[in-house]
Amino acid sequence: xxxxxxxxxxxxxxxxxxxxxxxxxxxxxxxxxxxxxxxxxxxxxxxxxxxxxxxxxxxxxxxxxxxxxxxxxxxxxxxxxxxxxxxxxxxxxxxxxxxxxxxxxxxxxxxxxxxxxxxxxxxxxxxxxxxxxxxxxxxxxxxxxxxxxxxxxxxxxxxxxxxxxxxxxxxxxxxxxxxxxxxxxxxxxxxxxxxxxxxxxxxxxxxxxxxxxxxxxxxxxxxxxxxxxxxxxxxxxxxxxxxxxxxxxxxxxxxxxxxxxx
Amino acid sequence: xxxxxxxxxxxxxxxxxxxxxxxxxxxxxxxxxxxxxxxxxxxxxxxxxxxxxxxxxxxxxxxxxxxxxxxxxxxxxxxxxxxxxxxxxxxxxxxxxxxxxxxxxxxxxxxxxxxxxxxxxxxxxxxxxxxxxxxxxxxxxxxxxxxxxxxxxxxxxxxxxxxxxxxxxxxxxxxxxxxxxxxxxxxxxxxxxxxxxxxxxxxxxxxxxxxxxxxxxxxxxxxxxxxxxxxxxxxxxxxxxxxxxxxxxxxxxxxxxxxxxx
Numbered sequence: 078x079x080x081x082x083x084x085x086x087x088x089x090x091x092x093x094x095x096x097x098x099x100x101x102x103x104x105x106x107x108x109x110x111x112x113x114x115x116x117x118x119x120x121x122x123x124x125x126x127x128x129x130x131x132x133x134x135x136x137x138x139x140x141x142x143x144x145x146x147x148x149x150x151x152x153x154x155x156x157x158x159x160x161x162x163x164x165x166x167x168x169x170x171x172x173x174x175x176x177x178x179x180x181x182x183x184x185x186x187x188x189x190x191x192x193x194x195x196x197x198x199x200x201x202x203x204x205x206x207x208x209x210x211x212x213x214x215x216x217x218x219x220x221x222x223x224x225x226x227x228x229x230x231x232x233x234x235x236x237x238x239x240x241x242x243x244x245x246x247x248x249x250x251x252x253x254x255x256x257x258x259x260x261x262x263x264x265x266x267x268x269x270x271x272x273x274x275x276x277x278x279x280x281x282x283x284x285x286x287x288x289x290x291x292x293x294x295x296x297x298x299x300x301x302x303x304x305x306x307x308x309x310x311x312x313x314x315x316x317x318x319x320x321x322x323x324x325x326x327x328x329x330x331x332x333x334x335x336x337x338x339x
Numbered sequence: 340x341x342x343x344x345x346x347x348x349x350x351x352x353x354x355x356x357x358x359x360x361x362x363x364x365x366x367x368x369x370x371x372x373x374x375x376x377x378x379x380x381x382x383x384x385x386x387x388x389x390x391x392x393x394x395x396x397x398x399x400x401x402x403x404x405x406x407x408x409x410x411x412x413x414x415x416x417x418x419x420x421x422x423x424x425x426x427x428x429x430x431x432x433x434x435x436x437x438x439x440x441x442x443x444x445x446x447x448x449x450x451x452x453x454x455x456x457x458x459x460x461x462x463x464x465x466x467x468x469x470x471x472x473x474x475x476x477x478x479x480x481x482x483x484x485x486x487x488x489x490x491x492x493x494x495x496x497x498x499x500x501x502x503x504x505x506x507x508x509x510x511x512x513x514x515x516x517x518x519x520x521x522x523x524x525x526x527x528x529x530x531x532x533x534x535x536x537x538x539x540x541x542x543x544x545x546x547x548x549x550x551x552x553x554x555x556x557x558x559x560x561x562x563x564x565x566x567x568x569x570x571x572x573x574x575x576x577x578x579x580x581x582x583x584x585x586x587x588x589x590x591x592x593x594x595x596x597x598x599x600x601x
Binding site: 113117209214312315318321325328332336 | 375379463467470471473476497499501504537556574575576577579580581582583584587590594597598
């Protein structure tokens with residue numbers, strides 16, 4: 078079977094921000110990414126594949142989706158390629174419905190760790206932060222300020238599929254601060270003029286819900302958040318370097334929070 | 340002044356791997372990157388700038404280079420744009436001579452920490468690892484296997500200028516292993532089936548030279564190196580994620596080595 082021109086164009090529109098916003102759907106491609114989706118029980122609306130290019134691994138994934146009553150559809154390879162963002166689709170592209178992103182809806186008082194990304198505009202950094210967040214026990218990511226769009230192909234890919242395992246809220250900074258005050262969340266800000274993390278993280282009361290705020294490399298966490306932070310921490314490093322990569326800095330702090338509060 | 344067509348084409352060739360290999364030069368663009376170069380006393384062969392677009396910060400950097408007798412040359416903005424890899428040159432592009440990359444030449448027995456990158460093909464990951472390496476006290480980076488080319492525009496940019504502050508050797512794995520045996524280097528391999536890093540790193544003899552080996556996400560550190568490693572370490576994280584981003588994993592291990600062996 079082939080997709081009609083209109084169908085193809087419709088799905089292709091999900092490669093753009095505008096199309097995703099309109100249709101509230103996004104694309105994910107390649108065997109590894111879709112295996113992660115399956116592992117996190119994320120259900121595609123439909124999986125397209127090119128019969129001839131499938132590896133055994135890809136074929137068994139298609140079978141797995143089919144058994145879960147996910148519609149799977151064989152289409153020509155050139156159509157798969159037209160739907161893909163990279164050259165390594167391995168013959169598979171799937172359409173997913175965008176999950177809810179409302180903070181009020183996603184927040185749970187029993188979460189122990191929340192990651193707040195402020196102005197993380199680089200898709201690679203955002204995806205990497207998602208991956209580390211899930212690895213180090215964060216239960217929610219909040220995107221504030223001018224952050225990258227979470228369901229863009231680059232972020233989805235850089236997340237290595239962790240985007241299917243972690244709720245992502247999009248919120249205004251003011252909304253985050255209101256929530257943090259109302260729920261007495263311990264707001265920990267990553268800040269190059271803060272206290273050394275090794276010392277400061279041990280001061281956090283054990284049973285508190287912690288929200289770690291990381292900002293962009295250019296500007297850091299906003300003064301709005303810094304002024305309301307319970308504490309500010311920095312990672313100690315040599316003076317030969319001005320600052321760490323934002324995803325590295327955030328990941329190191331999440332890892333330390335994870336170890337201290339297992 | 341304008342560059343002639345031939346001059347322009349010659350410099351543009353440095354955007355390609357072939358051109359860099361032939362001319363043993365590379366490009367760096369933008370104020371922040373070139374400020375880092377100046378801070379690390381890396382001397383461009385020539386700095387091109389577009390008079391009209393310069394910020395005060397860019398202008399004072401040009402003056403600083405000029406005072407150090409670095410040739411600086413005003414050219415039309417469209418020529419700067421033709422030389423640039425991104426849209427944010429801030430009106431400045433400089434040409435640098437590629438430093439030596441011979442391991443025998445760059446290795447020093449008094450280095451305390453060395454980073455070995457094996458098959459780090461993603462330029463963003465490689466640049467980020469360079470940045471963390473300098474931040475966490477590594478004195479040499481060795482690239483082995485199928486790693487990205489260190490002086491490509493993407494790596495230079497992702498390194499945030501740290502490439503100007505850290506020697507980078509390119510070597511065969513066999514050469515690295517010979518050196519490590521001859522110099523009795525403690526070879527620490529990042530490996531998902533290794534011992535927990537928190538425990539293992541404390542076992543490293545204090546005065547030993549340590550080389551940390553990090554591999555690609557797909558394949559990890561090669562069996563060749565694993566079989567010769569003094570020890571293998573992993574970063575503990577939730578099972579919800581298969582592995583960390585390679586640059587994050589390497590950075591976390593470098594940070595721990597830095598803290599333990601200050």
